[in-house]
Every structure is written in C-alpha cells, then in structure tokens.
Amino acid sequence: SPRISLIYQKPSFYTGSYSRETIIRPLDDIDLYIRIDYSLHAKNKNPKEIMLLFVHALKKSFPDTPIKLSPPCIEVSFFLKRFEIVPVVSYQDNDDIYDIPSADLNRWEQCYPNLPNRWLTMANRRNGGLFIPLIKMVKQWIRNSNLRKPIKSFHVELLTDRVFSEYRIENYPTGIYRWLYATHELFQHNDKPFVVEPEGYEYVDDYLYRNPMLLKIFKAKINDGLRLSDMAIKYWHKGQEGPAVAIFKKLFGTPSK
Missing domain, CATH: 3.30.460.90 (Beta Polymerase; domain 2)
Structure with missing residues (x-):
C-alpha cells in the first residue's frame, strides 16, 4: 500500500x-x-x-x-x-x-x-503582508456581529481571497471597506454558493445557502457594516481620525484576550 x-x-x-x-x-x-x-x-x-x-x-x-x-x-x-x-x-x-x-x-x-496554507501565503505576499491581519479583522467583525450561528473560518478566508483577487490591500481602513463592499456585491449577484474550495470540488459556503435565516442575517450585517465603514472612510479621507476610529471600534468591538 x-x-x-x-x-x-x-x-x-x-x-x-x-x-x-x-x-x-x-x-x-x-x-x-x-x-x-x-x-x-x-x-x-x-x-x-x-x-x-x-x-x-x-x-x-x-x-x-x-x-x-x-x-x-x-x-x-x-x-x-x-x-x-x-x-x-x-x-x-x-x-x-x-x-x-x-x-x-x-x-x-x-x-x-496543506493546500490552504500555500494559497494563503501567496495571497499574503501579494498584498504586502496585510492579507492575514485583514482576515483576522474580518473574523473579529463577524464575532462582534453576534450572529446566531458562526460563519465558518475557512469560508471567511476563501471569501477574502476572492475579494482581494481583484483588489489590492493598500491599508486596513480601505481594506475593510472594500471587503464589505465587494462581499455585498457578491451576495447581490449570487443566489447560490459561489466560494469554491482550493481543490475545486465543493463549495465552502454551501452550508450558508442551506440556512436561509443565517444567510439573511449575514447579508443584513454586511449591509450595516458597509454603511458604517463608508462613514468611517469618509472621515478618514478628510483627516478626521477620531470619528473614523470611533466607528471602526463600533464595528469590531473589543477583541478577546
């Protein structure tokens, strides 16, 4: 054998x-x-x-x-x-x-x-080391959103890779905004699973579409997050860091120690 x-x-x-x-x-x-x-x-x-x-x-x-x-x-x-x-x-x-x-x-x-480690390393290198920290920020936002059931970790990672295959992460504030905007658009244009695992055989977001209530809540949280991040980015571009930071703190909450 x-x-x-x-x-x-x-x-x-x-x-x-x-x-x-x-x-x-x-x-x-x-x-x-x-x-x-x-x-x-x-x-x-x-x-x-x-x-x-x-x-x-x-x-x-x-x-x-x-x-x-x-x-x-x-x-x-x-x-x-x-x-x-x-x-x-x-x-x-x-x-x-x-x-x-x-x-x-x-x-x-x-x-x-071992395959996920390889594409993730490549994505992190492609984005100047900002990719992995941004994934952790997205996961913290999801945790702070208090969903009834968790969004799978691997799903978040592959979804983030899907988003930043078209965008490059320039910094964290715009990275979070672009993640929320692109994810909102992806859900708007897909009524069935669309995030494929690295092997290419299955959809990692299939569980989400089999749970209509969780899907509905997650979409609503993304819409809320996009609205808040849009406000934060506008403050940030004006050089008003105080209001921008306050909004981002509302988005992410307090990380666990």
Missing part, C-alpha cells in the same frame, strides 16, 4: 486556522492531525473503531480533562483552549493527500490540508 507508517514523518501536525495564523482569540478551535500507522492501526478497520481507541487513550492520559467524540473529530478542552483531534493516514507518494474519517465515521475520505 502507498499509505505509510509513522517512521518517516512527524507523528502530529497542526492544521486549520491555527496553523495558518488566521485564528483569533480565544483559541477554542485548534485542529490537530495525528498520523496513525496504516498497516498496524487502520488497515481493515473503520474510522469509528480508531476514534473510540483514541478517546479511550486520551481519557486514560487526561482523566480530569473534558474529552468527547464529536465526529469527525475528538474534542479535548483544556483551560482556555479547545483542540479538535483527528487521526489521519498519509501517503508515501503524495505529501498533500491524507485520509481522514468521514462525518459518519463509516469510511475514510481524502483531504488536502
């Missing part, structure tokens, strides 16, 4: 927004992939068996720590930090492909956890 043992690679690695440095505090969603030996542990076993073994081992090692199976991951909650642990199988001939448990834990599915 091209799937390999643990001898040749690091036993674990971070992925998701934590590894891409786009996570905002509190650190309550840290993705940790743990490689397992295919021949010894995964061959002829379904993911559910592996996950239950992981849960048992973790509870034995951390008896006083909240641990629960939350497919397709295992949630481990330490003080102010929550990890989502996923057992994965890697391939000898392709460093980008991994097998991870499906949501129902009945089969293994392929994923490409």
Whole structure:
C-alpha cells in the first residue's frame, strides 16, 4: 500500500486556522492531525473503531480533562483552549493527500490540508503582508456581529481571497471597506454558493445557502457594516481620525484576550 507508517514523518501536525495564523482569540478551535500507522492501526478497520481507541487513550492520559467524540473529530478542552483531534493516514507518494474519517465515521475520505496554507501565503505576499491581519479583522467583525450561528473560518478566508483577487490591500481602513463592499456585491449577484474550495470540488459556503435565516442575517450585517465603514472612510479621507476610529471600534468591538 502507498499509505505509510509513522517512521518517516512527524507523528502530529497542526492544521486549520491555527496553523495558518488566521485564528483569533480565544483559541477554542485548534485542529490537530495525528498520523496513525496504516498497516498496524487502520488497515481493515473503520474510522469509528480508531476514534473510540483514541478517546479511550486520551481519557486514560487526561482523566480530569473534558474529552468527547464529536465526529469527525475528538474534542479535548483544556483551560482556555479547545483542540479538535483527528487521526489521519498519509501517503508515501503524495505529501498533500491524507485520509481522514468521514462525518459518519463509516469510511475514510481524502483531504488536502496543506493546500490552504500555500494559497494563503501567496495571497499574503501579494498584498504586502496585510492579507492575514485583514482576515483576522474580518473574523473579529463577524464575532462582534453576534450572529446566531458562526460563519465558518475557512469560508471567511476563501471569501477574502476572492475579494482581494481583484483588489489590492493598500491599508486596513480601505481594506475593510472594500471587503464589505465587494462581499455585498457578491451576495447581490449570487443566489447560490459561489466560494469554491482550493481543490475545486465543493463549495465552502454551501452550508450558508442551506440556512436561509443565517444567510439573511449575514447579508443584513454586511449591509450595516458597509454603511458604517463608508462613514468611517469618509472621515478618514478628510483627516478626521477620531470619528473614523470611533466607528471602526463600533464595528469590531473589543477583541478577546
């Protein structure tokens, strides 16, 4: 089998927004992939068996720590930090492909956890290092908007890349305004999912269009944010930084420590 043992690679690695440095505090969603030996542990076993073994081992090692199976991951909650642990199988001939448990834990599915890091690094370089900080600002604005359900982190990152594939981030005030304006326009002209994952097979915003209420609320928040940022930008261009900063503080609220 091209799937390999643990001898040749690091036993674990971070992925998701934590590894891409786009996570905002509190650190309550840290993705940790743990490689397992295919021949010894995964061959002829379904993911559910592996996950239950992981849960048992973790509870034995951390008896006083909240641990629960939350497919397709295992949630481990330490003080102010929550990890989502996923057992994965890697391939000898392709460093980008991994097998991870499906949501129902009945089969293994392929994923490409390294691809987002690459396009994000390119986007950040293209925008003079302002891209990643701007993503974190957008995430803070979304958190401050108090939506009933969260907008997925990866969706925000890909949406931001979509916006700034046409614009270049010159500074943060105009960057936030352009994000809100461009996102407003995208929603105006799309009545179905339009943000494609890096592999090109699925839409990362499909969940949003399957929840009409969340979609409606998110659009309304974008409209409100666009109105406020437009006011802030007008003050900022006039050199009136005080009123501009006050409006931006209203947009973002107080970040968590």
